[in-house]
Amino acid sequence: MSAAPGARTAVVAGATSASGIALTRRLLADGLGVVAVGSDAGRLAVAFEGLEGVDRQVCDLTDESAVGGLAERVLADHGGADALFHLVGGWRGGRGITTQTTADYEALHRSVFLTLFNTSRAFYDQLSERGGRLAAVSATAVAAPTAGNASYAAVKASVDAWLQAVAHGFAGGGTGAAATAVVVKALVDDALRQQHPERRFPGFTHVEDLARVLASLPGAAATEVNGARIDAVGA
Numbered sequence: 001m002s003a004a005p006g007a008r009t010a011v012v013a014g015a016t017s018a019s020g021i022a023l024t025r026r027l028l029a030d031g032l033g034v035v036a037v038g039s040d041a042g043r044l045a046v047a048f049e050g051l052e053g054v055d056r057q058v059c060d061l062t063d064e065s066a067v068g069g070l071a072e073r074v075l076a077d078h079g080g081a082d083a084l085f086h087l088v089g090g091w092r093g094g095r096g097i098t099t100q101t102t103a104d105y106e107a108l109h110r111s112v113f114l115t116l117f118n119t120s121r122a123f124y125d126q127l128s129e130r131g132g133r134l135a136a137v138s139a140t141a142v143a144a145p146t147a148g149n150a151s152y153a154a155v156k157a158s159v160d161a162w163l164q165a166v167a168h169g170f171a172g173g174g175t176g177a178a179a180t181a182v183v184v185k186a187l188v189d190d191a192l193r194q195q196h197p198e199r200r201f202p203g204f205t206h207v208e209d210l211a212r213v214l215a216s217l218p219g220a221a222a223t224e225v226n227g228a229r230i231d232a233v234g235a
């Protein structure tokens, strides 16, 4: 892999999904180098093999020490991260409050929150030093939780609170860095539309639109986007 000399570096955590692939391609088109992170080497290769400017990194983002090692490699190989885009998600729900299970809650906590907790701490100093951007995707469920998605909404709310806390840290340090939540209801891509031609996907955000919003953050003023919740809900 190689990016243009002096290119800024973005880490895409959870890069192999449709949204991760769309974001990675947009960042490359914007001239950034991308460290594409996933838990599986095969899926990373399928998504990015042969794509110039992509450094594929296998890392279990629930593993604190593995994420620390990832941050050290990004510092050594790229000089540090200028942006961290956190796209690891997942969904589990029940029919109501009493059918929310501990197993589902713990799985959501690990995939949705713990991965952000680990990556944002490991890359905090790099982002601070480089006036970088941290962004994660939040959900409309935080403001309008239902009994059926109670655990998911609660975990996503913790993502929002954590991003606000990181934003407070960036602002207090006078770093020029920014932490931002981008809010969607649900995501759709061309493959999903083709599988379900009968569906309209109201309120869904196309992954290319999400990628456009996320990729605009490095070019936005930190004062405009630090601590912001950007509405990217589809039509």
Ligand SMILES: NC(=O)c1ccc[n+]([C@@H]2O[C@H](COP(=O)([O-])OP(=O)(O)OC[C@H]3O[C@@H](n4cnc5c(N)ncnc54)[C@H](OP(=O)(O)O)[C@@H]3O)[C@@H](O)[C@H]2O)c1
Binding pocket: 013, 014, 015, 016, 017, 018, 019, 020, 037, 038, 039, 040, 043, 044, 059, 060, 061, 062, 086, 087, 088, 089, 090, 111, 112, 115, 136, 137, 138, 139, 184, 185, 186, 187, 188
């Ligand atoms: N999809 C929706 O409708 C929707 C709705 C609201 C909000 N969001 C949010 O939007 C963001 C993107 O959603 P998405 O549906 O595209 O994401 P997703 O399907 O949850 O994608 C997860 C990505 O994270 C990687 N991943 C999962 N566990 C990992 C781990 N332990 N270590 C490293 N990588 C891991 C997966 O790759 P590997 O399996 O290859 O590791 C995959 O690339 C998420 O934050 C999600 O919560 C999505």
